[in-house]
Amino acid sequence: MIENLKFQDSFNYAYIDEFTKKEIRRKTLKAVCIPGYQVPYSSPEMPISRGWGTGGLHLTLSLVGPDDVLKVIDQGSDASVNACNLRLFVKEMAQCALTFDTAAATIIQSRHRVPEEILTENQILVLQVPQPEILRGVERHEAKTRMMHAEADYAKIWVTLYEAYVRNGHLRSGAGHPIMVNGRYVATPSPIPGWDVPNLSMARCLYLFGAGREKRIHCIPPFTPVKPLEFEDIRFKVEEFVGIKCQMSGQDKAFMDQIYAEDFSRYFVINDSNFLDKVRQGPRPPQKLFTNPE
Amino acid sequence: MGYVAVKGGQDAIECANKLVDYFRWKGRTKPIELDQARTQMRLAVDRAMGEGSLYAPAHAALALIQVEGDSFEAAFHLRAYRATLERRYYAEVLNTREMFVHRRISSTFREIPGGQILGPTRDYSFRLLNPALVNATLGSIEKFIGNLRDEIDSAKIHEMTSYKKVIDIFLKEGLMSRQARPGEDRRVFDVTKEAIKFPVPRSAALQMLARAETGALMCMAYSTMRGFGMSHQTVGELRVGDVPVRIVDRRGRTRYVGKIKVSEAEMVGGGGSGRGARPAAEGGRQSRNSAAPRFSIGYGLCFGQNETKAICMGMVESALRTPNPDNPANNQEFVLYHTEVIEAYGFTNHLKLPHYVTFQAGMESYRRAMRAAEEAKTEEVAVSAGAEEDDND
Amino acid sequence: MSTLVAAKPYNQVFDGQEHYRTLLQATARPGMIGQLDDALLDVPRELNRATALIAMALFSADTSFHIAPGKAEAAEFIQQQTAATRSGPEQVDFLIVPDAMQADALRELDQARVGSLAFPDMGATVIVQVAALSPAPMADCLRLSLTGPGIESETVVFVSGAPELLFETLRSKNIEFPLGVDVFLTCDSLSAGPCAMALPRTTRVKWARV
Structure with a gap:
């Protein structure tokens, strides 16, 4: 009988074997070449659960080298338990440096947020994606959504968007508003708030999106036009935090977390933990702000 | 490196790990040996190997011990281990x-x-709990095997083939x-x-x-x-x-x-x-x-x-x-x-992760809709957090 | 090119990782000339070091490649080093054009896979060896002006050892986006070492002889 009694006590650099890393790297390069298109890839199992950032991890581990400086955030925070866990895993496997400082990082892995601070050409933002198929809500079959992308047939999502407008009185229905990448592919920006969507367009950094469970990688290259889906007369709007200031810093113009006090009263704190640190210490880091159309 | 209490998350993880070990050991029972798990939890090992997509009985037994018998986790550990192995060869089709x-x-x-x-x-056995198993000893096992041997006609074993x-x-x-x-x-x-x-x-x-x-x-x-x-x-x-x-x-x-x-x-x-x-x-x-x-x-x-x-x-x-x-x-x-x-x-369990940014975005959307509804003062636009469920009229 | 001697033997984990990052940056920023840090590796004369390093970084047993017939030594090298398999130009994941000035090599490029509308990522990656790449004009070269994703407004780059026919062929291959091929132009430079520049299918190339 086949029986191997030797247990492994060490791992390949960055955990994933070189053969599979190369496959992920080839697919990532194709994703860069076809902005917004979802490239299928092998998506090997990780010691981290599916749906907890495996796609992001595949990308990060295929990118990372000993000279990299890694930042991991979850919901905008370096302190989130899952961020801590992923950060520790990458560090143990790749012996790279770690940081909370957005500007110091070469690779940032994030869930649900794009950092407030403007990212540069030397940075890669890896976004974790639960559902890469933005059309899944309007068509449940993969074979069909793939044909819809192939034919740039986006009628169904436009209809859904319009229906959402009729129902809710505005266009954005929550996180992960559909985007049009480079005028060709409708894609998901991952479940980031509307506030972050304008940051994706014509950015200096590279955005990589990894969906581990669904085995897809997509990309927004630098200097690529990205438009939230909107109608000529009904425009996309980001969250407005009108008359709201951060309780901890007294500052505004950043995505705010609403926090409920013991007495159920609400107050607000800047969501991006490193940005909050920086505005409290000053000076305020460079930010790209979006003005809602009237 | 800033004010953020990052240590908090890390500490919580470490404490959680410790508690897992504590709950495993707090009864101070004898640790399950690998061989015991591999042989006496044979079907759990087999299932873990199948779902874990790796034929490795000892590794599967280790996984089961490590995760306190959870079949999902055992398969998961094997898959994660499997993913570290290069596929050097493809087997010929099994005959x-x-x-x-x-x-x-x-x-x-x-x-x-x-x-x-x-x-x-076990297809034709009564599914009755068997308290005798509680008292099984190495001696009783030896006796059982000895008796079984006596029943076997060794000449016939060689007839068994494909x-x-x-x-x-x-x-x-x-x-x-x-x-x-x-x-x-x-x-x-x-x-x-x-x-x-x-x-x-x-x-x-x-x-x-x-x-x-x-x-x-x-x-x-x-x-x-x-x-x-x-x-x-x-x-x-x-x-x-x-x-x-x-x-x-x-x-x-x-x-x-x-x-x-x-x-x-x-x-x-x-x-x-x-x-x-x-x-x-x-x-x-x-x-x-x-x-x-x-x-x-x-x-x-x-x-x-x-x-x-x-x-x-x-x-x-x-x-x-x-x-x-x-x-x-x-x-x-x-x-x-x-x-x-x-x-x-993984995905069903990922709901345990914080979702406050996405949730807040959704909440904001509902608030806006509620404001819009109030302003419009029309009763048809009944949008609330439970719109889908409540929409019976 | 044997004059370029590197200090360390090639390490498949760390050199592969560094080179990939350079290639990723280059692909994300067409027109940027990526420098691949050289490493000790015995490369046959038919390949420049940049092409060899790209193959080392990206090819594996589940990859297929084609190099012009007659370049047996180069094909053998890649196969031995990476376990990639050889196949016809119309089938492969990676098509290597050892000399852009050879007309028959460009005919092979014309056969390269462009993927399907459902799976445009199945379009081939083409590695074209040229004499030199430079951000500044050189003697007898083409001036490329590039626009498209990854480029803020326009990037100008100069290439020698590549005919206009190469860019005409690429233009016709990439006319039906998202179908198309993605290209690395490679060369070995005395000053900068092995270099690679990417022209993904989204890049619009205008060229003029200078």
Whole structure:
């Protein structure tokens, strides 16, 4: 009988074997070449659960080298338990440096947020994606959504968007508003708030999106036009935090977390933990702000 | 490096890990030895190997001990370990005709060439809790084995060998064909090296089903029998035993690597129509249904002894080959995506992660809608956090 | 090119990782000339070091490649080093054009896979060896002006040892986006070492002889 009694006590650099890393790297390069298109890839199992950032991890581990400086955030925070866990895993496997400082990082892995601070050409933002198929809500079959992308047939999502407008009185229905990448592919920006969507367009950094469970990688290259889906007369709007200031810093113009006090009263704190640190210490880091159309 | 209490998250994780160990050890019981788990939790080991997609009994036993018996976690640990291994070779197609059979039954015929071999099964035992097991000792085990040895006619052991297949009967009578279906995709696909694309070739579907979660597969198979399917298949042959594995090395030479234990099910049903085979409940009698033009096989194969999985896999595999959007089990995307254990387990559990940014975005959307509704003062636009559910009027 | 001697033997983990990052940056920023840090590796004369390093970084047993017939030594090298398999120009994942000035090599490029509308990522990656790449004009070269994703407004780059026919062929291959091929132009530079520049299918190339 086949029986191997030797247990492994060490791992390949960055955990994933070189053969599979190369496959992920080839697919990532194709994703860069076809902005917004979802490239299928092998998506090997990780010691981290599916749906907890495996796609992001595949990308990060295929990118990372000993000279990299890694930042991991979850919901905008370096302190989130899952961020801590992923950060520790990458560090143990790749012996790279770690940081909370957005500007110091070469690779940032994030869930649900794009950092407030403007990212540069030397940075890669890896976004974790639960559902890469933005059309899944309007068509449940993969074979069909793939044909819809192939034919740039986006009628169904436009209809859904319009229906959402009729129902809710505005266009954005929550996180992960559909985007049009480079005028060709409708894609998901991952479940980031509307506030972050304008940051994706014509950015200096590279955005990589990894969906581990669904085995897809997509990309927004630098200097690529990205438009939230909107109608000529009904425009996309980001969250407005009108008359709201951060309780901890007294500052505004950043995505705010609403926090409920013991007495159920609400107050607000800047969501991006490193940005909050920086505005409290000053000076305020460079930010790209979006003005809602009237 | 700033004010953020990052240590908080890290501390919490460390404490959680400690508590896991504490709850394991707080009873101060003797640690389970690897060998004990591997041999006395044999079926749990087999199931973990199948869902973990790795034939490694010792590793599977270690995984089970480590995760306190959770079958999802055990499979998950094996998959994660497996992902660190390079696939250097592909094995040649296993020939289950070479199987050293432990157990072999057919419900399509009363007698089969070579005979029905019940083998190790709990199928015909009373499911009564057995307090005697609590008092088992090494002495009682020795005595049991000694007695069993005495019952065995050692001369007959050598007669046990490999057996012909039940499907040979169908093939010989022309009731079944070796021909591929017209247009059938016969590529051999490796789902661990490539993401699947729909429609998937049969090889990919089989590979995914062999790795699927046993319970999920059972649910799918069961649905095909009661109301959400049109087939009721019969066990043509169910085998459990050891088969040799061979690979071809880089110089092109065939090398014998060793044996693995597998369960194999060949489920017989009518080709395409879903009729033609008689229900298993009437089994034991030869099917005389001559109306069926051709029988086809729903094939199930998985690591170790996991008969439920092999049978259900065979049923589902058969259902997948007759697509029907009305039935979940006849829908490739539905079955293959949702029975995948690691993905389903991970994603359902990811709901434990914080979602406050996305949730807040949703809340804001509702607030806006509520404001808009108030401003409009119309009663038709009843949008609230429970709009979908409450929308009965 | 044997004059370029690197200090360390090639390390498949760390050199592969560094080179990939350079290639990723280059692909994300067409027109940027990526410098691949050289490492000790015996490369046959038919390949420049940049092409060899790209093959080392990206090819594996599940990859297929084609190099012009007659370049047996180069093909053998890649096969031995990476376990990639050889196949016809119309089938492969990676098509290597050892000399852009050879007309028959460009005919092979014309056969390269462009993918399907459902799976445009199945379009081939083409590695074209040229004499030199530079951000500044050189003697007898083409001036490329590039626009498209990855480029803020326009990037100008100069290439020698590549005919206009190469860019005409690429334009016709990439006319039906998202179908198309993605290209690395490679060369070995005395000053900068092995270099690669990417022209993904989204890049619009205008060229003029200078």
